[in-house]
Amino acid sequence: MRKNKLSTIIAITLATSIVAPLYAAEETKKEKSILEVIQITATKRSESIQTVPISVSALSGGQLDALGLSDTTEITQQIPGFQVNAFSPQLTIFNLRGISQNSFLDNLEGPIAVYQDESYISSMNAISGQMFDIERIEVLRGPQGTLFGRNATGGLVHYISAGAHDDYTNGYIELGLGSFNRQILEGAIGGELADNVRGRFAFRHETADGYIEADTSIPTVDPRAIGGADGYGMRATVEVDFSDTLTGTFIAKYAKDDDVPTGGYAFENCPLDADGFCAVDTHGRAIVTGGVASGDVHKHQNDTRGFLNRETQNYTAKFVKDFDDVELVSITNYMSMDKTYLEDGDAFPDPIVVLSQDADISQFSQELRLSGINGALKWQVGAFYMDFELDGKTTTLGAPNIDLSFALADAGVISKPVVGDDNPFDGFSSRPFVESVENSSIFGQIDYSLTEQTTLTAGLRYSKDEKEITWRAFFTSDDQSDPVLYGATANTGVAEAGLLNFFTEDTIDYSDYAARLSLAHQFNEDVMGFVSWNRGIKGGNWTLSSGVSPDRFVHDPEILNSYEAGFKASITDSTRLNATVFYYDYDDYQTFVSVPPGQTSPNPQVGNSDAKSAGAEFELVSSVTDNLDVMFGLSIINSKVEAVEAGGVPILDAEFPSAPAISGNYLARHYTEIGEANFVIQFDGAFYGEQFLEVTNGPGTKQHGYNISNLSFSYDTESWSISLKSKNIFDVVYKAYTLDLGVLGATSYYAPGRTFLATVTYNF
Numbered sequence: 001m002r003k004n005k006l007s008t009i010i011a012i013t014l015a016t017s018i019v020a021p022l023y024a025a026e027e028t029k030k031e032k033s034i035l036e037v038i039q040i041t042a043t044k045r046s047e048s049i050q051t052v053p054i055s056v057s058a059l060s061g062g063q064l065d066a067l068g069l070s071d072t073t074e075i076t077q078q079i080p081g082f083q084v085n086a087f088s089p090q091l092t093i094f095n096l097r098g099i100s101q102n103s104f105l106d107n108l109e110g111p112i113a114v115y116q117d118e119s120y121i122s123s124m125n126a127i128s129g130q131m132f133d134i135e136r137i138e139v140l141r142g143p144q145g146t147l148f149g150r151n152a153t154g155g156l157v158h159y160i161s162a163g164a165h166d167d168y169t170n171g172y173i174e175l176g177l178g179s180f181n182r183q184i185l186e187g188a189i190g191g192e193l194a195d196n197v198r199g200r201f202a203f204r205h206e207t208a209d210g211y212i213e214a215d216t217s218i219p220t221v222d223p224r225a226i227g228g229a230d231g232y233g234m235r236a237t238v239e240v241d242f243s244d245t246l247t248g249t250f251i252a253k254y255a256k257d258d259d260v261p262t263g264g265y266a267f268e269n270c271p272l273d274a275d276g277f278c279a280v281d282t283h284g285r286a287i288v289t290g291g292v293a294s295g296d297v298h299k300h301q302n303d304t305r306g307f308l309n310r311e312t313q314n315y316t317a318k319f320v321k322d323f324d325d326v327e328l329v330s331i332t333n334y335m336s337m338d339k340t341y342l343e344d345g346d347a348f349p350d351p352i353v354v355l356s357q358d359a360d361i362s363q364f365s366q367e368l369r370l371s372g373i374n375g376a377l378k379w380q381v382g383a384f385y386m387d388f389e390l391d392g393k394t395t396t397l398g399a400p401n402i403d404l405s406f407a408l409a410d411a412g413v414i415s416k417p418v419v420g421d422d423n424p425f426d427g428f429s430s431r432p433f434v435e436s437v438e439n440s441s442i443f444g445q446i447d448y449s450l451t452e453q454t455t456l457t458a459g460l461r462y463s464k465d466e467k468e469i470t471w472r473a474f475f476t477s478d479d480q481s482d483p484v485l486y487g488a489t490a491n492t493g494v495a496e497a498g499l500l501n502f503f504t505e506d507t508i509d510y511s512d513y514a515a516r517l518s519l520a521h522q523f524n525e526d527v528m529g530f531v532s533w534n535r536g537i538k539g540g541n542w543t544l545s546s547g548v549s550p551d552r553f554v555h556d557p558e559i560l561n562s563y564e565a566g567f568k569a570s571i572t573d574s575t576r577l578n579a580t581v582f583y584y585d586y587d588d589y590q591t592f593v594s595v596p597p598g599q600t601s602p603n604p605q606v607g608n609s610d611a612k613s614a615g616a617e618f619e620l621v622s623s624v625t626d627n628l629d630v631m632f633g634l635s636i637i638n639s640k641v642e643a644v645e646a647g648g649v650p651i652l653d654a655e656f657p658s659a660p661a662i663s664g665n666y667l668a669r670h671y672t673e674i675g676e677a678n679f680v681i682q683f684d685g686a687f688y689g690e691q692f693l694e695v696t697n698g699p700g701t702k703q704h705g706y707n708i709s710n711l712s713f714s715y716d717t718e719s720w721s722i723s724l725k726s727k728n729i730f731d732v733v734y735k736a737y738t739l740d741l742g743v744l745g746a747t748s749y750y751a752p753g754r755t756f757l758a759t760v761t762y763n764f
Contacts, residue, residue, distance in 0.1 A: 110124050468505075
């Protein structure tokens with residue numbers, strides 16, 4: 001099947017490479033200067049990044065190409081205060097200024113809103129993927145609910161694809177080979193299709209073996225390496241000028257991942273108690289002693305063959321109509337995703353923890369907005385509607401059901417598990433559910449010029465969520481002929497004998513407002529400053545976990561009041577410096593713990609706690625000479641979550657997850673002209689201070705400070721580019737994800753070590 005897919009894409013590529021030059025009216029090449037002032041749409045208008053009174057970072061398509069970024073999650077390395085947590089491609093947990101949602105349950109949404117081509121992506125399952133033929137990426141820090149709506153409490157990430165703007169034929173073809181048998185084929189072609197009709201088609205195919213190898217000394221271990229890739233994506237765009245005042249843009253996307261190996265956890269060594277479990281502290285957090293049980297963080301002992309199969313379709317229709325001084329925009333989007341996932345959730349060659357998640361998602365959204373300019377006033381108003389449906393199921397086998405096993409045993413339903421058996425916790429828990437979300441909102445924002453230099457911005461959005469869920473939960477063990485049906489809801493009490501409701505239907509009706517008020521002043525043509533207040537909102541949800549108690553089944557909405565001040569300065573024609581300071585005040589910040597209060601083993605749950613944080617970001621970009629560009633970013637964060645309720649005593653004054661006190665990014669790019677060509681050397685990377693990867697701040701979730709550096713060489717002509725890139729050149733070992741499982745210890749997923757990639761690109 002892989003060969004058939006690859007052959008099809010190669011055939012398309014060859015046809016493209018033969019036909020395109022025949023019709024090319026002009027040759028193009030990606031711009032790779034890091035100093036370019038990018039036009040962004042952070043305010044849903046095209047504006048210079050240097051004039052928008054928001055803390056925002058942006059990378060152009062040329063910069064992404066120069067950095068060698070080809071996955072949607074890789075952008076975090078060159079954005080101050082931005083990180084990603086991921087244990088597989090199936091779920092992406094973005095973290096901005098320490099704000100994230102670390103739960104891996106499919107029904108939850110993150111507080112960092114993600115948009116693709118102006119359309120909201122509601123599921124964290126549909127974020128990761130291959131990134132190709134991108135015009136730019138915008139990362140907006142702080143609440144963005146006024147214009148972008150729900151779940152933008154911590155910020156927003158917007159991926160904007162290369163459009164079909166050009167009426168001449170252009171494009172590129174790229175081939176890549178790299179470490180772990182990585183093979184890449186990517187390309188795009190665009191141009192005029194007919195009078196007033198333009199099109200563009202882009203695709204990418206990538207395969208790679210995994211970097212976490214199997215421990216073949218153990219006969220029961222699955223021999224596949226983990227952490228590879230096998231997938232492809234394609235996108236078709238058509239732009240039509242229906243008249244001088246009406247334009248339509250139509251985008252169709254398709255992506256598929258096939259049998260991508262998953263799992264690959266390493267068990268953090270721990271001292272054992274008398275029952276053979278990991279020792280825990282008074283908060284129920286696993287104690288670790290250093291090192292991993294396998295002896296190698298890049299070696300797995302999976303006895304269960306894990307995989308990810310995922311298929312995503314996305315369709316967008318955008319219409320722009322000009323009425324003299326007023327513009328009407330309509331954006332219609334439909335997205336569907338079908339995912340089947342299985343992983344060996346422990347780090348041993350025994351069926352201790354096996355997790356599977358199936359999700360069938362469909363989402364429809366419609367946005368309408370009017371905008372205009374009347375003298376000193378810029379205004380826009382709009383309405384948004386979204387209908388989201390999720391048909392899912394989570395299944396766990398083994399130890400995650402320890403507490404439920406004992407509860408059912410005490411009730412006389414099953415025999416009590418015996419420690420020392422080959423598989424004492426043989427419970428099988430299946431939790432199918434159907435969730436629907438309907439959101440309606442109206443919004444408006446004005447920018448009023450008080451003087452030629454000073455602008456007041458005020459925005460307001462009213463948002464209403466109507467959520468419904470139907471949840472069933474089954475439990476069985478080896479000595480049961482029939483499964484036990486159990487469940488929980490905030491609207492009912494606990495049934496007798498430790499067994500909960502058989503069936504759950506619940507609703508959440510939630511409405512609130514997001515708001516923005518800011519004042520920007522242009523001190524001169526090179527320096528502007530701003531102060532702002534933003535109110536961000538994120539609704540509550542359900543925790544669909546096997547051992548959830550009724551009082552924790554539903555977690556409350558969170559509200560964030562953000563206060564910011566910053567400046568953006570062009571110090572010289574070749575140097576820019578942007579800086580922002582912020583203070584966050586959270587009501588009912590949503591906390592994720594894998595071991596909830598009163599329990600000793602994993603039952604992932606989300607709770608609430610007030611929280612506060614303060615910090616700053618700095619970004620410096622400079623062309624030091626005609627041949628040398630540099631970029632430097634710095635993030636400072638100090639956070640405090642008042643009380644995190646976990647397995648034992650509540651944890652007071654915990655830090656946000658993935659929120660090091662200091663972190664930053666750097667880049668130096670040197671150009672040498674060789675005739676009409678350029679030889680480019682680039683050194684870039686990021687550094688992170690000590691941090692915890694979970695809000696419980698458990699010892700096993702600590703990641704010590706580290707630095708990742710990358711090095712690349714490229715030879716660029718007008719039409720050709722040949723490059724060699726090495727990521728993590730110093731082969732630094734660090735965690736990409738950690739889960740504290742209480743008495744079951746802490747398991748971590750480690751990021752790749754040093755890798756190489758060589759590419760050849762032809763631009764036409």
